[in-house]
Amino acid sequence: MPQPQGSKGKVTIIEIADAAGVSKSTVSLVLTGRGAVKPETRQHVLKTMDRLGYVYNRGAANLRNAQSRIVGLVLNDLSNPFFAEFAIGVEKVLQMAGYVAFMANTAESVVRQEQVMRMMREHGAGGIILCPALDTRPEHLDWAKAAGTALLVAIRRLPGADTSVVVPENLVGASRVTRHLINLGHERIAFLGGMHSMVVRQERHGGFLAAMEAAGRTIDPALNIESMPTRDGGFGAMSAVLSLADRPTAVVCYNDVTAIGAMLAAARHGLVVGRDIAIVGFDDTSEARHVSPALTTVAVDPVGLGERAAALLLKQINDPAAEPESFIGPAHLVIRESCGAYQRALAAAG
Amino acid sequence: MPQPQGSKGKVTIIEIADAAGVSKSTVSLVLTGRGAVKPETRQHVLKTMDRLGYVYNRGAANLRNAQSRIVGLVLNDLSNPFFAEFAIGVEKVLQMAGYVAFMANTAESVVRQEQVMRMMREHGAGGIILCPALDTRPEHLDWAKAAGTALLVAIRRLPGADTSVVVPENLVGASRVTRHLINLGHERIAFLGGMHSMVVRQERHGGFLAAMEAAGRTIDPALNIESMPTRDGGFGAMSAVLSLADRPTAVVCYNDVTAIGAMLAAARHGLVVGRDIAIVGFDDTSEARHVSPALTTVAVDPVGLGERAAALLLKQINDPAAEPESFIGPAHLVIRESCGAYQRALAAAG
DNA sequence: CGATTTTATTGGAACGTTCCAATTCAGAAA
DNA sequence: TTTCTGAATTGGAACGTTCCAATAAAATCG
Numbered sequence: 001m002p003q004p005q006g007s008k009g010k011v012t013i014i015e016i017a018d019a020a021g022v023s024k025s026t027v028s029l030v031l032t033g034r035g036a037v038k039p040e041t042r043q044h045v046l047k048t049m050d051r052l053g054y055v056y057n058r059g060a061a062n063l064r065n066a067q068s069r070i071v072g073l074v075l076n077d078l079s080n081p082f083f084a085e086f087a088i089g090v091e092k093v094l095q096m097a098g099y100v101a102f103m104a105n106t107a108e109s110v111v112r113q114e115q116v117m118r119m120m121r122e123h124g125a126g127g128i129i130l131c132p133a134l135d136t137r138p139e140h141l142d143w144a145k146a147a148g149t150a151l152l153v154a155i156r157r158l159p160g161a162d163t164s165v166v167v168p169e170n171l172v173g174a175s176r177v178t179r180h181l182i183n184l185g186h187e188r189i190a191f192l193g194g195m196h197s198m199v200v201r202q203e204r205h206g207g208f209l210a211a212m213e214a215a216g217r218t219i220d221p222a223l224n225i226e227s228m229p230t231r232d233g234g235f236g237a238m239s240a241v242l243s244l245a246d247r248p249t250a251v252v253c254y255n256d257v258t259a260i261g262a263m264l265a266a267a268r269h270g271l272v273v274g275r276d277i278a279i280v281g282f283d284d285t286s287e288a289r290h291v292s293p294a295l296t297t298v299a300v301d302p303v304g305l306g307e308r309a310a311a312l313l314l315k316q317i318n319d320p321a322a323e324p325e326s327f328i329g330p331a332h333l334v335i336r337e338s339c340g341a342y343q344r345a346l347a348a349a350g
Numbered sequence: 351m352p353q354p355q356g357s358k359g360k361v362t363i364i365e366i367a368d369a370a371g372v373s374k375s376t377v378s379l380v381l382t383g384r385g386a387v388k389p390e391t392r393q394h395v396l397k398t399m400d401r402l403g404y405v406y407n408r409g410a411a412n413l414r415n416a417q418s419r420i421v422g423l424v425l426n427d428l429s430n431p432f433f434a435e436f437a438i439g440v441e442k443v444l445q446m447a448g449y450v451a452f453m454a455n456t457a458e459s460v461v462r463q464e465q466v467m468r469m470m471r472e473h474g475a476g477g478i479i480l481c482p483a484l485d486t487r488p489e490h491l492d493w494a495k496a497a498g499t500a501l502l503v504a505i506r507r508l509p510g511a512d513t514s515v516v517v518p519e520n521l522v523g524a525s526r527v528t529r530h531l532i533n534l535g536h537e538r539i540a541f542l543g544g545m546h547s548m549v550v551r552q553e554r555h556g557g558f559l560a561a562m563e564a565a566g567r568t569i570d571p572a573l574n575i576e577s578m579p580t581r582d583g584g585f586g587a588m589s590a591v592l593s594l595a596d597r598p599t600a601v602v603c604y605n606d607v608t609a610i611g612a613m614l615a616a617a618r619h620g621l622v623v624g625r626d627i628a629i630v631g632f633d634d635t636s637e638a639r640h641v642s643p644a645l646t647t648v649a650v651d652p653v654g655l656g657e658r659a660a661a662l663l664l665k666q667i668n669d670p671a672a673e674p675e676s677f678i679g680p681a682h683l684v685i686r687e688s689c690g691a692y693q694r695a696l697a698a699a700g
Numbered sequence: 701c702g703a704t705t706t707t708a709t710t711g712g713a714a715c716g717t718t719c720c721a722a723t724t725c726a727g728a729a730a
Numbered sequence: 731t732t733t734c735t736g737a738a739t740t741g742g743a744a745c746g747t748t749c750c751a752a753t754a755a756a757a758t759c760g
Contacts, residue, residue, distance in 0.1 A: 012745090012746055012747085013746065013747065014746075014747095022710090023710045023711070024710090024711090024746090025709070025711075025748085025749090026708080026709060026710075028747065028748060028749085029708090029709085031747090031748095032748075034748090035708080035709090036706095036707055036709095037708065038707085038708065038709090041708080041709090053496050053497065055471050055472065055497060056472045056747090057413075057472065057474075057745090057746055057747065058472040058474075058747090059409030059410065059412045059413055059473070059474060059745095060409065060413055060745070060746035060747040060748090061746080061747050062409045062715090062747085063407075063409060063410055063413070063714090063715040063716060063717090063745095063746080063747065063748085064714075064715050064747060064748040064749070065748065065749085070469070070473070078434050078438060079431070079435060079438055081429070081431055081434070084428050084429055085429060087455065088428060088429055088455065088457070091454075091455055091457075095462070100454065100465070102452035102453070103452070103453040103454065103455075104441075104450065104451065104452065105437065105438065105441055105453075107438070112445070115450070116450060119420070119450045121405050122405065122408040123408055123420070123473060124407075124408075124409060143403065146403045147403065147405060260640060286637070287636075287637060290640070290641050291640055291641070291642065292641075292642035360716095362715090362716055362717085363717065364716080364717095372739075373739065373740045373741070374716090374717085374740085374741090375719090375739070375740050375741075375742095376738085376740075378717065378719085379718095379738090381717090382718075384718090384719095385739090386736095386738060386739095387737095387739080388737085388738065388739090406716095407716050407717065408717095409715095409716080409717090410715070410716035410717040410745090411716080412717085412745090413715095413717065413718085413745040413746060413747090414717060414718040414719070414744075414745055415717095415718065
């Protein structure tokens with residue numbers, strides 16, 4: 001008959017020891033599984049702990065040995081399914097290794113990010129995976145080096161910070177999808193969405209430019225439009241580009257969300273996406289698959305990135321002296337309908 | 351010139367005290383802001399802490415006073431955007447109150463859930479908001495009462511557990527959307543998706559039945575099909591129902607994800623959703639808005655539920671003696687295209 | 701059987717903080 | 731000056747755990 005402590009569930013190792021008729025050291029041995037303790041004693045202690053409703057006090061334990069087996073996962077935008085999937089990958093690997101991930105969402109606020117990371121440090125997190133908020137500056141991360149906390153930056157590269165990094169192959173991916181449009185015969189191609197200050201935008205736009213230049217296409221600065229990386233932003237950017245005298249025949253968008261906004265704008269202007277104009281995105285979120293026409297985009301496997309990030313962080317935790325390491329995740333083209341390749345194939349066949 | 355400790359970032363309150371030429375007690379006073387300390391002394395101590403790169407050790411502090419200001423948020427399925435939004439609501443309120451939420455994802459695994467909650471207890475979480483994994487049994491939560499930890503169950507009601515609860519108005523919502531279909535003239539209406547054992551399914555199906563009975567519609571058991579609450583599950587269930595000799599003219603789906611799967615299946619069978627057949631969902635996830643045709647569904651404001659859950663939990667933390675409390679969040683009908691109401695209105699006008 | 705190794709168990713000293721009671725300090729009142 | 735007061739500071743004892751060295755008990759050996 002279990003009889004847990006009444007109100008303040010404050011059962012300690014010593015009470016267990018008394019109740020079981022052993023010393024607190026023995027109980028500790030059972031708890032950590034380190035020393036040699038007679039099986040029957042172990043069982044008895046275990047049973048007593050169960051009976052009294054014992055809760056391990058990790059704070060007290062950490063006081064002696066700083067091994068806390070928790071890892072912080074700081075996300076800049078949980079409402080974006082991309083990051084949710086990334087988190088799932090991270091958790092999967094950490095769990096295997098007996099770690100537990102404590103996540104927190106910063107909602108792109110640097111202040112919140114600072115707060116959350118401090119909390120995690122205070123609780124003795126062994127390492128932190130950070131998807132940095134927009135205005136994060138590299139010096140915000142200096143404490144990690146000083147404190148010897150393993151820190152890994154993911155998804156958004158942070159120029160100037162020398163930590164391990166896990167990011168998708170933005171440049172190559174953008175280059176690939178742009179080349180696809182070029183191969184379909186497009187001449188005037190626009191790049192839409194994202195703000196100039198975002199590193200990810202710089203990388204993707206860089207890939208776009210590289211492909212355009214390699215194919216000898218002229219680059220019209222009027223066809224490079226910034227916007228917030230939201231549906232509304234994409235809508236606005238597309239509207240702007242469609243009001244131009246010399247419209248593009250294809251657009252590469254900063255990400256899927258923006259692309260979907262752009263599709264809405266095109267439809268509003270009476271254009272049939274995939275026939276009158278080609279639109280492509282980036283990320284391959286689940287929305288891309290279900291929007292109509294289905295969006296041609298670049299897949300980057302967020303779960304895989306998460307797994308890789310976790311693995312790298314664990315490596316770093318176990319060997320603090322190791323050099324920072326980088327992983328650039330593959331990005332491959334996913335051809336659907338919005339680029340018109342399908343119609344074109346049909347026409348060729350028919 | 352900041353000169354943080356070299357490798358093992360282990361600066362303690364005592365080192366700060368020594369460096370600042372005061373006693374550790376004074377430093378503690380500065381840290382907690384409790385006693386009276388001369389402003390200049392405070393400044394000096396603060397500066398020293400900054401200079402040496404001090405990190406507060408919450409574990410050690412909690413050893414004396416169990417106020418940890420962290421709250422655990424246990425989610426059963428982070429990949430579902432509904433829960434991500436719920437989490438955002440929770441965080442918003444907790445942040446205001448100076449608490450920080452540590453989230454963890456159980457991916458519907460009771461084992462993982464147990465693990466994660468134990469971790470949170472061990473770290474001295476003041477309370478836990480739990481969106482229970484599928485096979486959670488009420489006795490899994492007994493520890494909370496014993497330990498005096500505030501615990502709140504959200505989204506999925508857990509019959510038999512007497513904790514505070516925050517759930518959406520599933521029954522009423524399902525009833526509402528069913529009545530909408532009935533008003534549009536549908537006779538044979540199916541209910542698709544979700545497993546019989548899910549409480550949420552029971553509630554929603556209950557609402558469906560209530561509306562059907564109230565309208566005097568006959569209920570055909572063949573039109574009640576279970577499936578996993580996934581896109582594929584919805585696809586399968588819809589395929590099954592379409593292979594029936596006597597097809598329904600409308601279907602109510604367990605949730606949006608299932609409904610989208612069902613839409614795909616209908617399209618595959620050559621039906622135009624919204625014209626040949628009506629399909630409605632539940633949750634109003636962002637996908638519902640962007641799928642084509644846009645999905646008629648029931649909106650339940652996950653962010654609002656999250657806020658409410660956090661508020662209730664805080665109340666309980668501050669007054670542990672308080673009785674468990676329940677909040678049933680409103681669910682309102684969102685009419686879009688998939689139910690055919692729009693076409694019907696057009697026809698009437700034209 | 702005693703000597704030796706191996707296996708189990710144990711007290712006490714940390715760990716970094718807060719709290720309490722005690723002390724010192726500065727200024728005001730006598 | 732001395733006395734008093736309240737503000738500012740301080741040493742030491744917890745808190746619940748792990749580690750270490752030491753001891754006790756059991757097993758092995760000659």
